[in-house]
Amino acid sequence: xxxxxxxxxxxxxxxxxxxxxxxxxxxxxxxxxxxxxxxxxxxxxxxxxxxxxxxxxxxxxxxxxxxxxxxxxxxxxxxxxxxxxxxxxxxxxxxxxxxxxxxxxxxxxxxxxxxxxxxxxxxxxxxxxxxxxxxxxxxxxxx
Amino acid sequence: xxxxxxxxxxxxxxxxxxxxxxxxxxxxxxxxxxxxxxxxxxxxxxxxxxxxxxxxxxxxxxxxxxxxxxxxxxxxxxxxxxxxxxxxxxxxxxxxxxxxxxxxxxxxxxxxxxxxxxxxxxxxxxxxxxxxxxxxxxxxxxxxxx
Numbered sequence: 001x002x003x004x005x006x007x008x009x010x011x012x013x014x015x016x017x018x019x020x021x022x023x024x025x026x027x028x029x030x031x032x033x034x035x036x037x038x039x040x041x042x043x044x045x046x047x048x049x050x051x052x053x054x055x056x057x058x059x060x061x062x063x064x065x066x067x068x069x070x071x072x073x074x075x076x077x078x079x080x081x082x083x084x085x086x087x088x089x090x091x092x093x094x095x096x097x098x099x100x101x102x103x104x105x106x107x108x109x110x111x112x113x114x115x116x117x118x119x120x121x122x123x124x125x126x127x128x129x130x131x132x133x134x135x136x137x138x139x140x141x142x143x
Numbered sequence: 144x145x146x147x148x149x150x151x152x153x154x155x156x157x158x159x160x161x162x163x164x165x166x167x168x169x170x171x172x173x174x175x176x177x178x179x180x181x182x183x184x185x186x187x188x189x190x191x192x193x194x195x196x197x198x199x200x201x202x203x204x205x206x207x208x209x210x211x212x213x214x215x216x217x218x219x220x221x222x223x224x225x226x227x228x229x230x231x232x233x234x235x236x237x238x239x240x241x242x243x244x245x246x247x248x249x250x251x252x253x254x255x256x257x258x259x260x261x262x263x264x265x266x267x268x269x270x271x272x273x274x275x276x277x278x279x280x281x282x283x284x285x286x287x288x289x
Binding site for chain 2: 024030033034036037038039040054063064065067068069071072075080081082083085086087088089090091092
């Protein structure tokens with residue numbers, strides 16, 4: 001199923017292998033930029049005062065932003081070609097905040113040279129904000 | 144209290160979104176997607192795309208206009224004050240590039256109660272101007288204390 005024209009396909013992933021971690025520390029204003037980019041202006045992400053009024057510690061990151069980081073770690077593991085990411089499912093469990101490092105880690109649970117399945121987690125410290133993430137990657141060599 | 148399940152099976156009108164190069168750039172930069180194929184037309188063409196390509200998760204941008212009426216539909220009746228985005232799944236088809244016209248249609252797949260929480264599961268399918276599927280998505284929202 002690999003498409004022609006890609007020089008980045010064909011990355012070898014082995015079952016049991018840990019993928020390279022992605023570490024990102026979103027700055028204070030990241031939720032504002034992500035709100036603009038995504039169109040999600042829910043005030044819990046951009047108004048700390050509002051966020052505190054509904055019991056949050058302050059502005060929290062968008063879950064779909066953190067999912068985008070999980071997608072990046074998955075694509076990078078497959079060699080960087082966005083076409084390699086075929087499917088991604090996640091569960092959001094808990095909230096994450098700006099100005100603290102997010103670590104996305106993952107393990108290859110299945111690989112046959114053409115396709116790989118990777119289990120991923122996105123965490124801030126001990127707080128695993130995305131769990132049970134599963135990426136399906138096309139790792140076949142280009143035609 | 145019984146959960147309102149009238150909306151199961153309901154479909155909403157299709158929503159169109161025209162993909163622009165600068166919107167892809169804005170999204171890519173906000174999410175740290177720094178590969179030149181998202182930012183530079185020549186780099187994208189060299190990699191086999193007809194124009195700047197959208198990062199896969201850009202689907203949240205072109206799906207948003209289809210999903211907003213679903214989430215705010217009184218027939219669905221979700222209590223926003225107690226709602227969290229519980230889970231998300233995307234399955235991608237052909238890549239989306241600048242200039243594409245994406246049409247997204249949403250349906251309500253399931254509404255059910257489990258351990259005192261309401262689960263609202265929606266599915267959306269997005270196709271490009273050629274009728275090719277670009278993404279299928281499953282959106283799960285959880286409402287506490289139903």
